[in-house]
Amino acid sequence: MKTDIKSLIMEAANAAREETGDHIESQFTQRPQWPIDCTVGPGLEGAIACESAVGYVNGTAGRLIYRGYDVFDLCTHANYEEVSYLLLHGRLPNEAEYKKFNETLIKDRYLPLTLRQLMGFPVEAMNSMASLRLGTLLLRQTLTSRDLDDDRPDISTAIGADEDSIAMELAPLGKEHATYEFKQEQKKPENGLDNAAEIRSCYHLIAALPTIVAAVHRVRNGEMPIAPDAELSHSANFLYMLTGKKPTPTEEKIMDVALILHADHGMNASTFATLVVASTLSDIYFSVGSGISALNGPLHGGANENVLYTLQEIGNEQNVESWVEKTLATNEKVPGFGHRVYKAYDPRARILAPLAKQLAQEHPEHMELYKVAAKLEEVMISRLGDGKKIFPNVDFYSGLVYSAMGIPPYLFTPIFAVSRVAGWTARTIEYLQNNRIFRPRAIYTGEFDKTYIPIKNR
Numbered sequence: 146m147k148t149d150i151k152s153l154i155m156e157a158a159n160a161a162r163e164e165t166g167d168h169i170e171s172q173f174t175q176r177p178q179w180p181i182d183c184t185v186g187p188g189l190e191g192a193i194a195c196e197s198a199v200g201y202v203n204g205t206a207g208r209l210i211y212r213g214y215d216v217f218d219l220c221t222h223a224n225y226e227e228v229s230y231l232l233l234h235g236r237l238p239n240e241a242e243y244k245k246f247n248e249t250l251i252k253d254r255y256l257p258l259t260l261r262q263l264m265g266f267p268v269e270a271m272n273s274m275a276s277l278r279l280g281t282l283l284l285r286q287t288l289t290s291r292d293l294d295d296d297r298p299d300i301s302t303a304i305g306a307d308e309d310s311i312a313m314e315l316a317p318l319g320k321e322h323a324t325y326e327f328k329q330e331q332k333k334p335e336n337g338l339d340n341a342a343e344i345r346s347c348y349h350l351i352a353a354l355p356t357i358v359a360a361v362h363r364v365r366n367g368e369m370p371i372a373p374d375a376e377l378s379h380s381a382n383f384l385y386m387l388t389g390k391k392p393t394p395t396e397e398k399i400m401d402v403a404l405i406l407h408a409d410h411g412m413n414a415s416t417f418a419t420l421v422v423a424s425t426l427s428d429i430y431f432s433v434g435s436g437i438s439a440l441n442g443p444l445h446g447g448a449n450e451n452v453l454y455t456l457q458e459i460g461n462e463q464n465v466e467s468w469v470e471k472t473l474a475t476n477e478k479v480p481g482f483g484h485r486v487y488k489a490y491d492p493r494a495r496i497l498a499p500l501a502k503q504l505a506q507e508h509p510e511h512m513e514l515y516k517v518a519a520k521l522e523e524v525m526i527s528r529l530g531d532g533k534k535i536f537p538n539v540d541f542y543s544g545l546v547y548s549a550m551g552i553p554p555y556l557f558t559p560i561f562a563v564s565r566v567a568g569w570t571a572r573t574i575e576y577l578q579n580n581r582i583f584r585p586r587a588i589y590t591g592e593f594d595k596t597y598i599p600i601k602n603r
């Protein structure tokens with residue numbers, strides 16, 4: 146079965162190469178001399194935020210490259226663990242490196258303390274992305290370079306008096322009463338990054354997010370979280386923790402391909418949000434928490450959930466034409482279409498589309514929805530493909546793939562985060578090597594010289 150999925154990916158890759166070629170956009174691939182001139186539109190469209198060797202989205206050719214490797218080849222031959230290592234370290238691991246990396250990831254899947262803390266919150270009543278963000282921030286309690294013991298004030302000297310002698314009931318009245326006095330100087334991280342500790346935190350985040358997502362899912366359904374299985378791959382273990390069943394090789398490969406496809410994607414909104422926070426020398430957990438928040442929006446990672454609801458709303462193939470007519474007439478955006486960078490077919494959708502079809506054939510109850518999607522793609526491309534260069538994006542087929550694997554819509558965006566954490570962390574590590582705090586300007590369009598009017602006269 147594994148080879149079937151592989152050949153589907155290879156067919157999609159060949160179609161992409163034949164249709165679009167591999168023209169490299171020189172304006173986005175040559176080292177600039179800073180400062181640079183660029184034409185910037187609203188939403189920072191066209192702005193160059195930084196240099197990066199992590200990945201390249203070729204919007205003209207519809208190609209996606211991670212560290213020099215075409216994502217089609219990585220989906221065919223690699224697994225998510227290798228791809229994460231590649232993104233973080235800049236090269237594929239050799240056998241010994243892979244073994245060590247994998248052992249660390251497996252160890253970091255286990256989160257008894259974090260899960261216990263997380264279960265203290267009403268996660269069953271919370272939005273699943275909110276629970277994931279909360280869980281991610283709780284992970285920080287156990288491992289961050291900012292909190293390593295040698296960065297903490299020494300407890301014995303930290304407080305200038307023993308606790309019993311501090312008159313807690315007294316309001317502080319100045320120096321004399323300022324009893325809480327941290328005497329040990331905090332060490333400032335050099336170069337914005339304690340690399341050894343931060344890379345360890347990146348591994349921790351990559352390994353731990355699936356456990357949090359799966360635990361939240363189980364609790365939402367009135368079930369106990371399932372402990373990770375050290376014998377399973379990253380993707381198989383994730384599916385196992387979600388469902389309680391060991392996945393088939395096909396399911397494992399499809400989840401792995403989905404995770405690889407979402408792992409990195411240039412300077413997208415959630416990656417940028419992650420870097421903005423990291424650039425303040427906040428830490429990687431806070432930074433990834435911001436990435437999760439940005440990814441949640443329906444214009445970004447949240448679109449995959451909306452795609453499924455849209456397909457369900459359309460209901461059947463016959464309704465597609467009239468639905469599109471009505472939606473475009475009111476200038477509404479169709480979820481799962483369009484992209485800021487791709488002006489060609491999104492390579493990730495190229496792979497996910499045949500996988501969605503294959504799964505629909507294996508699970509006929511999903512065939513009707515797949516047919517609606519295929520028809521919607523056809524109608525949208527015929528109306529907006531040539532002119533506005535609107536094609537399906539990654540979110541269009543990912544929901545169908547997950548649905549056919551029995552995964553509910555509220556998990557679609559968290560799964561996106563489970564994958565994208567590799568790209569967020571890899572780019573953070575890279576950016577902090579030459580950190581400069583992000584600080585664009587806004588054009589002030591307000592008034593000047595107004596005279597203050599007391600409230601009672603307004």
Ligand code: ACO
Pocket residue numbers: 443444445446448477478479480481482483484485486529533535538539540
């Ligand atoms: N449906 C219909 N028309 C669209 C769509 C769409 N999904 N996307 C863009 N267009 C049209 C716009 O109306 C606009 O037309 P106009 O020039 O006549 O005004 C033109 O195409 C350009 O669109 P913009 O909104 O300017 O493109 P932008 O780069 O700002 O937005 C975005 C990209 C946000 C992804 C947009 O296409 C969209 O909202 N898509 C739907 C949501 C979605 O699928 N998001 C997931 C993106 S992938 C990801 O984040 C993982």
